[in-house]
Structure formats: structure tokens, C-alpha cells
Amino acid sequence: MLKAFDKNLTQRAMQLARETLEIEADAIRALHARLETDDSVGQAVGLLMECGGRVVVSGMGKSGHIARKIAATLASTGTPAMFVHPGEAAHGDLGMVTAQDAFIAISNSGETAELMSILPIIKRMGAPLIAMTGNPQSSLALLADVHLDVSVAKEACPLNLAPTASTTVTLALGDALAVALLDAHGFKEEDFARSHPGGALGRRLLTHVRDVMRSGDAVPKVSADVSLSVALLEITQKGMGMTAIVDEAQRPIGVFTDGDLRRLIERVQDFTRITIRDVMHADPRCVGPDQLAVDAVAIMEEFRINQMLVVDTDGKLVGALHIHDLTRAKVI
Structure with missing residues (x-):
């Protein structure tokens, strides 16, 4: 009192x-x-x-x-x-x-x-x-x-x-x-971002996908003819909760995620004869390395996904992006 x-x-x-x-x-x-x-x-x-x-x-x-x-x-x-x-x-x-x-x-x-x-x-x-x-x-x-x-x-x-x-x-x-x-x-908003690179708006408008994506050996990928077991090993080793499936020209033709595996377990008992081509999602969502990271966030939110593949102008896989990468970069 x-x-x-x-x-x-x-x-x-x-x-x-x-x-x-x-x-x-x-x-x-x-x-x-x-x-x-x-x-x-x-x-x-x-x-x-x-x-x-x-x-x-x-x-x-x-x-x-x-x-x-x-x-x-x-x-x-x-x-x-x-x-x-x-x-x-x-x-x-x-x-x-x-x-x-x-x-x-x-x-x-x-x-x-x-x-x-x-x-x-x-x-x-x-x-x-x-x-x-x-x-x-x-x-x-x-x-x-x-x-x-x-x-x-x-x-x-x-x-x-x-x-x-x-x-x-x-x-x-x-x-x-x-x-x-x-x-x-x-x-304009972009001009404001350039004078405030350390602020939230600056990060949103100045950070590109290439700045936060994973590249090189850090990108999980397998060919379409490998077994599901090999694909799961790649998912585990790369720690992104997914793997890209690429053709001979290194263009992504599909994606397989942890979520896909959980749903597959509910209906399939024997994985030994399954190739990744049989269970992958075709035509995965992709983004370009020069696009703003905030654009990738918008796509992820729209389609309720946590990972995206990054392709160059020829459609070749050059990187991968996880929602956690965007969080660490404070784009989200």
C-alpha cells in the first residue's frame, strides 16, 4: 500500500x-x-x-x-x-x-x-x-x-x-x-534500407538468397535412381530435413522431406525396393540466388514449407535454404 x-x-x-x-x-x-x-x-x-x-x-x-x-x-x-x-x-x-x-x-x-x-x-x-x-x-x-x-x-x-x-x-x-x-x-524504402543495414528493414531489403543459402557439399542431393535408404542417409548427413533429387544436368526434379518420410511410414512397411523417384515430390519450389531472402520467406509461408531449393538461371541446383537460415540471418 x-x-x-x-x-x-x-x-x-x-x-x-x-x-x-x-x-x-x-x-x-x-x-x-x-x-x-x-x-x-x-x-x-x-x-x-x-x-x-x-x-x-x-x-x-x-x-x-x-x-x-x-x-x-x-x-x-x-x-x-x-x-x-x-x-x-x-x-x-x-x-x-x-x-x-x-x-x-x-x-x-x-x-x-x-x-x-x-x-x-x-x-x-x-x-x-x-x-x-x-x-x-x-x-x-x-x-x-x-x-x-x-x-x-x-x-x-x-x-x-x-x-x-x-x-x-x-x-x-x-x-x-x-x-x-x-x-x-x-x-524510397530501398534507400532507407541502405542507410540502415543493421536494422530489421535493412536486413529484409538488402539480404539476398545467396547471402544465407547453403551451397557446395552442404546441399543435400541424390540422383533419382538411388534407393530410399541412400536418400535418407543423405538427409541425415546434411541436416536440412530434406534432400533434392537431381537429373544428370544437376537440375532438381523433385524433393523428399522428413515429413514425407513420416507419411510414408504410415502406409508402407517394406522400403527395400523403393527408389527415391517413386516417393519424391516432383516440381519442387525453387528460388533464385539473386532474389531477396524475404521473397523466399513469402513463398515458404504461402506453401507452408520449411525448405527451398536454389537454382541458377539455367535451372541447375546451386544451393538450399532452410527456414532456420532465414531466422539466423534475422530476415524473419
């Missing part, structure tokens, strides 16, 4: 949590309303589309944290971008910025000294300057080629001091820029 004091504390925390979310939601709705008559986002996107280099995003303190996130989002959605700390920029890192770049400066007050000290150099080198501030009349806003107004009526902090609603609005507008640029660049 919670003590009375703890209950009061919990109730107060819940009240403040709801108020915080309400204030920040109101701030974003106010920004949305401003954009109905303000075309600054469109102007900013136009400048960034014309940028021949990278988008450099900079800010101090909490604005710096937001700037890092915006730069990361831009970079991962097809717009080359990086974060530069304004304090470090004044001591050498400004050399990373070129005239071909575009510069996004973030400051709620629009008067951050560390930013203001480097912006004249940015302007002189000819890089377009986009400012995100809460004060349209600030020094930074007036210096910028495009000003994005991220002002808020109040912060969610009860003292109206800690950056809360203002950082939320800035981050949301940064996301809006990234999405607009993503669309303008024609950025």
Missing part, C-alpha cells in the same frame, strides 16, 4: 504529466496553424534542395541536442547532413563547412553568443542560412535567408524556464523538413 504522501505525489506527477503533454500538443497545433499562412518551410526546402553539399545543423545546449537529432534524421532519409557544435566551430570545426553546404542554426532566443559569433563567416562564404528561433525579431532571425518560427506561448515547465514545449516544436518542425525533403528527393 502507498503511503498518503506517496499517493499525493503520484497524483501530482500524473497531473503534471497530462499538463505537459497538453501544453506541448497545443504548441504543435499552434505551429501547424502558423504554417497555413507561412511559406517559410517551402522556402527552406527549396534552399536545401539546391544545396550541393551537406546540411550543417548547429545549436547550443538543449537546442544542440535537437540539432543533433535533426541532422541524424536528415542523414537517414536521403539528405546528407551533420551536426557541428558552435563552440567547437569557433575553434577550428568551422573548416568542415563549405560554400556548397546549407547551414541550419537553432536558438530559441535567437541571440546565442556561440552561434552569432560564427554566422558572419557562414554568410561571407556564401552558404545559405536557415534559422529556427522563437523570436522572429532576433539577431539570428534577421540575419537568416529563411527564418522558421518555432515560438511557443509557454514552456511546459511549471517555472516557464526549462526548454520543453519549445524543443518539442523545434524537433517536430525538423521532422517536417526531413519528410518534405525525403519526398522531394524521391527517397
